[in-house]
Amino acid sequence: QKEVEQNSGPLSVPEGAIASLNCTYSDRGSQSFFWYRQYSGKSPELIMFIYSNGDKEDGRFTAQLNKASQYVSLLIRDSQPSDSATYLCAVAGGSYIPTFGRGTSLIVHP
Amino acid sequence: GAVVSQHPSRVICKSGTSVKIECRSLDFQATTMFWYRQFPKQSLMLMATSNEGSKATYEQGVEKDKFLINHASLTLSTLTVTSAHPEDSSFYICSADGTDQSKGVNYGYTFGSGTRLTVV
Numbered sequence: 001q002k003e004v005e006q007n008s009g010p011l012s013v014p015e016g017a018i019a020s021l022n023c024t025y026s027d028r029g030s031q032s033f034f035w036y037r038q039y040s041g042k043s044p045e046l047i048m049f050i051y052s053n054g055d056k057e058d059g060r061f062t063a064q065l066n067k068a069s070q071y072v073s074l075l076i077r078d079s080q081p082s083d084s085a086t087y088l089c090a091v092a093g094g095s096y097i098p099t100f101g102r103g104t105s106l107i108v109h110p
Numbered sequence: 111g112a113v114v115s116q117h118p119s120r121v122i123c124k125s126g127t128s129v130k131i132e133c134r135s136l137d138f139q140a141t142t143m144f145w146y147r148q149f150p151k152q153s154l155m156l157m158a159t160s161n162e163g164s165k166a167t168y169e170q171g172v173e174k175d176k177f178l179i180n181h182a183s184l185t186l187s188t189l190t191v192t193s194a195h196p197e198d199s200s201f202y203i204c205s206a207d208g209t210d211q212s213k214g215v216n217y218g219y220t221f222g223s224g225t226r227l228t229v230v
Contacts, residue, residue: 031216044203068199090219100154102152
């Protein structure tokens with residue numbers, strides 16, 4: 001069974017700090033990796049996707065992928081209170097059916 | 111960007127009645143849509159995968175006769191909760207597959223805004 005593991009948190013960081021969110025996955029055949037943000041009571045919204053090993057940056061967000069270690073992470077620089085949410089890691093393989101992690105709750109305190 | 115419209119956003123119904131939830135892709139054709147349910151402070155639970163023009167594929171433990179899914183066109187998928195009971199109260203979310211089949215690239219899954227169902 002394909003599994004995606006995330007620490008449920010909460011991860012608490014001060015405003016302006018770097019928040020580091022981690023995700024591991026079990027299926028070595030996974031090809032596509034996604035990070036979603038979900039505010040309480042709302043549906044998930046896509047932050048970033050990454051396919052290749054290495055880093056991918058988009059504004060304050062950086063996704064890091066290491067397929068050998070089956071590990072994907074999301075860094076949020078200059079964290080803001082508005083970044084407080086649950087962050088979901090999703091992984092998909094050739095079938096394109098995604099497997100979601102349980103999410104990590106992030107709290108950015110002023 | 112891709113937009114998925116989901117209606118209604120909230121619905122309260124009496125036990126034993128049926129509720130239909132619609133999910134439309136507004137600016138793209140969604141060959142595949144996914145239906146999830148999410149309980150408070152819980153993770154997304156995939157209920158079924160819906161492919162246009164064919165029967166939905168349900169996840170283990172999901173009653174296909176209770177949760178009827180219809181994906182009659184490339185822009186519309188519906189989920190009908192039949193004979194709803196209080197334990198069906200949940201947040202239901204649809205998601206469209208963002209895969210470009212011609213390129214074999216998955217650009218991500220676009221979620222609808224969700225439907226909060228309360229069965230009384």
